Amino acid sequence: MPQSILSHTFENGLVLLAEPMQSVESAAFTFRVPAGTAYEPHDRGGLAGLTCELVLRGAGDRDNRQFINDLENLGVERGESVADVHLNFRGATLSKNLMAALSIYADLLRRPHLPADLLEASRLTALQELAAVEDEPSQKVMLELRRRHLPDPWGRPSQGQREALEAIKIDEIKQYFSQQFRPNGTILGVAGRIDWPELKEQVGQLFADWPEQPIPSITETPTGAKRHHMQHESNQTQIGIAYPSVAYRDPDYYQASAAIGVLSGGMSSRLFTEVREKRGLCYTVYATHGTLLDRGSVYCYAGTTAERAQETLDVTLAEVIRLSDGIEPGELSRLKARIKSGLIMQQESSSARSGALARDWFYLGRVRTLDEIEAIVDALTPESINAYLAKNRPSDFTIVTLGPKPLETPHAVS
Amino acid sequence: MQFRERVLPNGLEVVAECNDEARSAALGFFVKTGARDETDDVAGVSHFLEHMMFKGTPTRTADDVNREFDEMGAHYNAFTSEEKTVYYAAVLPEYMHSALGLLADIMRPSLREEDFNTEKKVIIEEIQMYADQPPFGADDHVRAVHFGRHPLGHSVLGTVESITALGVDAMRAYFQRRYSPKNIALVAAGKVDFDAFAAAAEEYCGAWEAFEAERSIEPAAPHSGFECLHRDASTQEYGIQLANGPSATDDDRYAAKLLATILGDDSGSRLYWDLVDPGIAEHASLGHYDYQGTGLYLTYLSCDPEYAAENLQRILDIYRTAECEGVTAAELEQAKNKINSRVVLSSERPRGRLFNLGSNWTHRRQYRSVKDDLETVDSVTLAQIAAVLKKYPLSTCTTVAIGPLKTLREPR
Numbered sequence: 001m002p003q004s005i006l007s008h009t010f011e012n013g014l015v016l017l018a019e020p021m022q023s024v025e026s027a028a029f030t031f032r033v034p035a036g037t038a039y040e041p042h043d044r045g046g047l048a049g050l051t052c053e054l055v056l057r058g059a060g061d062r063d064n065r066q067f068i069n070d071l072e073n074l075g076v077e078r079g080e081s082v083a084d085v086h087l088n089f090r091g092a093t094l095s096k097n098l099m100a101a102l103s104i105y106a107d108l109l110r111r112p113h114l115p116a117d118l119l120e121a122s123r124l125t126a127l128q129e130l131a132a133v134e135d136e137p138s139q140k141v142m143l144e145l146r147r148r149h150l151p152d153p154w155g156r157p158s159q160g161q162r163e164a165l166e167a168i169k170i171d172e173i174k175q176y177f178s179q180q181f182r183p184n185g186t187i188l189g190v191a192g193r194i195d196w197p198e199l200k201e202q203v204g205q206l207f208a209d210w211p212e213q214p215i216p217s218i219t220e221t222p223t224g225a226k227r228h229h230m231q232h233e234s235n236q237t238q239i240g241i242a243y244p245s246v247a248y249r250d251p252d253y254y255q256a257s258a259a260i261g262v263l264s265g266g267m268s269s270r271l272f273t274e275v276r277e278k279r280g281l282c283y284t285v286y287a288t289h290g291t292l293l294d295r296g297s298v299y300c301y302a303g304t305t306a307e308r309a310q311e312t313l314d315v316t317l318a319e320v321i322r323l324s325d326g327i328e329p330g331e332l333s334r335l336k337a338r339i340k341s342g343l344i345m346q347q348e349s350s351s352a353r354s355g356a357l358a359r360d361w362f363y364l365g366r367v368r369t370l371d372e373i374e375a376i377v378d379a380l381t382p383e384s385i386n387a388y389l390a391k392n393r394p395s396d397f398t399i400v401t402l403g404p405k406p407l408e409t410p411h412a413v414s
Numbered sequence: 415m416q417f418r419e420r421v422l423p424n425g426l427e428v429v430a431e432c433n434d435e436a437r438s439a440a441l442g443f444f445v446k447t448g449a450r451d452e453t454d455d456v457a458g459v460s461h462f463l464e465h466m467m468f469k470g471t472p473t474r475t476a477d478d479v480n481r482e483f484d485e486m487g488a489h490y491n492a493f494t495s496e497e498k499t500v501y502y503a504a505v506l507p508e509y510m511h512s513a514l515g516l517l518a519d520i521m522r523p524s525l526r527e528e529d530f531n532t533e534k535k536v537i538i539e540e541i542q543m544y545a546d547q548p549p550f551g552a553d554d555h556v557r558a559v560h561f562g563r564h565p566l567g568h569s570v571l572g573t574v575e576s577i578t579a580l581g582v583d584a585m586r587a588y589f590q591r592r593y594s595p596k597n598i599a600l601v602a603a604g605k606v607d608f609d610a611f612a613a614a615a616e617e618y619c620g621a622w623e624a625f626e627a628e629r630s631i632e633p634a635a636p637h638s639g640f641e642c643l644h645r646d647a648s649t650q651e652y653g654i655q656l657a658n659g660p661s662a663t664d665d666d667r668y669a670a671k672l673l674a675t676i677l678g679d680d681s682g683s684r685l686y687w688d689l690v691d692p693g694i695a696e697h698a699s700l701g702h703y704d705y706q707g708t709g710l711y712l713t714y715l716s717c718d719p720e721y722a723a724e725n726l727q728r729i730l731d732i733y734r735t736a737e738c739e740g741v742t743a744a745e746l747e748q749a750k751n752k753i754n755s756r757v758v759l760s761s762e763r764p765r766g767r768l769f770n771l772g773s774n775w776t777h778r779r780q781y782r783s784v785k786d787d788l789e790t791v792d793s794v795t796l797a798q799i800a801a802v803l804k805k806y807p808l809s810t811c812t813t814v815a816i817g818p819l820k821t822l823r824e825p826r
Binding site: 124134333345 | 477489542
């Protein structure tokens with residue numbers, strides 16, 4: 001059956017996207033609500049996360065406990081994440097329970113109690129999540145890498161800052177909620193065994209009278225130095241490397257992301273082969289392509305015992321820089337096979353599709369079909385990727401390390 | 415949805431759940447070997463061997479193996495546990511035959527010394543990585559204390575010392591002892607043409623030489639106790655508790671899984687409401703794990719050190735209360751709804767079915783459909799939960815805490 005992607009924009013700006021999938025019994029949904037860390041006041045790092053914590057503690061006519069119990073009785077596997085622009089609320093359940101689940105989420109988004117007497121519990125939770133990062137060296141280095149690589153507010157860690165978390169008052173959360181939880185800018189993606197007319201009707205009943213709000217502006221400010229070492233008593237040294245790339249909506253996006261696929265997709269990729277297989281330097285090494293609306297970034301990670309960290313940094317960086325010498329036809333054909341199987345396997349997961357719908361809409365303003373992506377990928381050639389790489393040599397690196405001693409950055413690297 | 419099975423003359427069992435509606439397929443070799451089959455002098459060899467299996471065969475180099483998997487666009491990997499080592503791939507149906515050819519080939523590896531020496535460094539990096547992150551080795555330690563000399567107390571990774579000391583000949587000998595076709599199941603799920611698959615299995619695996627690789631299932635005599643390990647560099651305090659639970663062949667395991675969901679699921683459970691919801695624990699959960707001959711309940715706690723003693727006390731109180739008073743019908747109903755939803759969601763991908771199928775087969779030589787699992791979960795009664803609580807008390811356990819605290823009050 002051909003893939004069908006349906007969309008409807010309500011008058012208040014809320015966007016509903018849907019993809020019916022007849023081969024599954026489930027339905028999954030993803031709400032992207034424009035209340036991410038980029039909108040936090042600069043001295044309130046953690047406000048978005050704390051708000052996300054508190055909206056889950058009772059909404060509509062359900063108290064804290066009833067709210068969670070009802071979702072669980074509907075078999076909703078749920079998850080929340082705090083990102084730069086959005087808070088993401090995801091759920092998946094049997095399709096017969098979808099409408100009941102969405103109506104509970106309508107309460108969460110529109111009528112949360114934000115109970116003052118549970119703020120301290122939420123605050124404690126948020127403080128513990130912040131403390132836990134100190135025990136996760138690989139996470140800690142990548143959070144700091146992102147923070148330094150991007151101008152503020154784009155690289156803010158979702159866990160926030162201790163002083164801010166300790167200071168936030170219930171009124172600030174209420175104000176943040178009323179300003180940021182709005183239909184204009186909210187995207188709902190639904191995929192699975194669904195009936196589109198019924199879904200559109202129900203979502204309309206739940207959300208069409210949600211009033212619009214003005215959209216706050218965001219001002220960028222520069223962040224810290226592009227080279228940084230964090231002292232940490234550990235066996236391994238953690239290495240993070242970032243550099244600028246193009247955005248998801250850029251016509252060159254697939255050239256750029258294919259190059260990163262050659263660097264780090266599959267076990268025959270360059271980083272895995274050179275850093276792990278040939279030299280045994282690492283257990284984990286990877287590179288990924290990340291995006292904002294108007295720009296992209298490449299993030300690389302390697303973790304290795306302190307004595308071999310310098311060699312690991314040198315080899316990893318050399319592989320990144322060697323990309324601009326071009327890629328081989330065999331590397332691209334393997335990558336195409338991986339992408340193609342990934343696209344087909346994505347159609348077996350309602351959760352993966354609901355997330356992809358909402359993500360595409362935000363970053364592109366529309367949803368690409370899998371056929372469309374396949375055509376773009378088929379059209380990639382080593383020449384097209386190499387032409388892109390020749391024009392866009394990896395440079396302007398941000399390098400953050402964490403471990404018992406600092407590393408040297410090669411001078412030739414800008 | 416159709417279940418098919420065939421046994422090759424050398425003892426290799428081939429089983430599949432064939433689903434014509436699926437878009438992809440998954441396949442894997444489930445080898446019944448792991449840390450419990452190791453002797454102390456080769457601690458960690460099962461897992462190290464799992465890495466070495468990708469390092470080439472008489473006709474393929476390590477680069478060839480990686481390249482060929484990637485040429486098929488396969489999503490492939492392997493993992494090692496206490497009692498099994500699994501090599502698997504998810505592919506589009508047209509690659510099923512070549513994926514089986516490649517996976518089967520690497521199941522007869524060269525185990526070259528040069529590759530062994532390079533990969534040893536990667537294994538040591540993996541051990542060091544886990545040593546730097548929660549729970550900082552306390553998982554291996556609590557298992558060793560709980561099981562004492564029983565082989566389920568072995569560490570899957572081994573130690574830097576045991577891996578450093580391991581020689582390639584000892585690994586080859588272990589392979590010769592454990593990787594008999596009689597000790598392996600070839601499992602597939604999704605869009606599988608079973609007759610073609612079984613014929614290909616015969617072609618690729620039919621010549622594997624069979625020998626006995628029985629595992630001795632010794633009864634476990636779990637210990638109990640309480641230890642606090644000091645680790646100054648940590649920020650949070652972590653606690654792991656192990657208690658005796660139903661084994662992989664014990665029908666009580668379904669009640670145990672429901673009980674673990676009621677008491678200690680990530681959300682909506684008693685641990686959640688008493689520890690996580692009030693914000694005094696970052697994480698508190700209970701899970702049930704089954705093995706041949708025995709089973710485990712594992713409680714995991716991470717929290718601000720300030721609340722560690724209080725949290726451990728609350729956990730014990732929750733378990734004692736459940737042992738005295740049981741659980742409610744509403745709790746049982748909610749847990750059934752959750753588990754059934756998870757069963758359905760995880761079965762939508764062939765990969766999800768592969769692991770379910772492989773576990774059932776290697777543990778019990780039994781096929782269970784999604785419907786079988788849903789019906790069994792639905793049939794569990796409050797009386798069965800009460801019986802499990804009585805037979806396997808959660809309050810009798812081994813606890814190891816690790817973190818900045820030098821001492822910690824034992825709950826009573």
